[in-house]
Amino acid sequence: MKKRFGPLASASLIIVASFSLLLVSCGKPPYDINDPSSRAATLLDVQHALTVSDCADALSLITPLYNSIYSTNQVRMYYASAHGCNIGISFYYLLTQIAASDFSSIDGIFKSLVQLFPSTSLDTHLQSAWLATDALQSCLDLGPIMTAPDVINPLGFNPGSVRYTDRSADSNSYLMLISMAQIGNTLNRYGYTALQSPSGMGYAQGTLLPWVTKNLMKADNTGAGCALASGMLNLFDGITANSSILPSSISGAMTSVNTLLGILFTTAASAQCMADGFLSFQCDAAIERLRYRGACAEQDAAASAAAGIINVINAGWL
Secondary structure: OOOOOHHHHHHHHHHHOOOHHHHOOOOOOOOOOOOHHHHHHHHHHHHHHHHOOOHHHHHHHHHHHHOOOOOOHHHHHHHHHHHHHHHOOOHHHHHHHHHOOOOOOHHHHHHHHHHHOOOOOOOOHHHHHHHHHHHHOOOEOOOOOOOHHHEEOOOOOOOEEOOHHHEOHHHHHHHHHHHHHHHHHHHHHHOOOOOOOOOOOOOOOOOOOOOOOHHHHHHOOOOHHHHHHHHHHHHHHHHHHOOOOOOHHHHHHHHHHHHHHHHHHHHHHHHHHHHOOOOHHHHHHHHHHOOOOOHHHHOHHHHHHHHHHHHHHHHHOO
16 A cells, blocks of 8 residues: 655655755845745745754744744744754654654653653753744634634734644644654653753653642743643644554554543543533633643633643653
């Protein structure tokens, strides 16, 4: 049977495109963001920067376009890819790493993500994962008409949706990998004390994640706790969206993630939300909204649901 990578592979082309010989030049001209030809030239230079893994150059080139009226799904994908580059995501190499990792247990999943996506307070990996997520959630298909509860950043240049069915196939493919990075980066940052080494501890949890109640979640001015819970839900959505086109090398691992964690996390989120006094329909809506990393600041029910997810991570990551 002919192998088909589908959208998952096409998303990677942004990162691994081989345009080097066509794009090398003696210097970059000044760009006029209002000129179509100049915008096209910018995208070519972004492609080249990504090809040679010049992440900083790619970000500096694409960010003005992303933060303008000229932002398109192509621009958003390049912006997300530039941040993915900063995190260290190399598409095919990452597939090989995932295939070689242990995703057969809850503890194994978290240890693998910590190992695959290191991060400290000295790097910007976690921030890049957040910004890439925002961009990918704004890569919308032309068909869906979003309802108000689903919309993210409605007044900005890159409005998005919490529903993966509203988004393009390529964005859902890449969001699966970015969500994995976000989770691993966050666990590295907040699951260890300053004196602990993740690798030295075999990637076991060093200290409990702190955001275990609604109030602690809402008091978190970094947004990291809510974003971690959000990243878990976005990972489940990404795996679901790509279930039919996942490369065989990682399909077993990703299926294991959804099987072991998907229902467990949503059940825990709902239980914590209702334990905090919210009604079932409010909790269902809050969990849907929690795909947006800023949901906990918007509504208390989402903060409760997020705390439920954090408690499961603390219990399952040993």
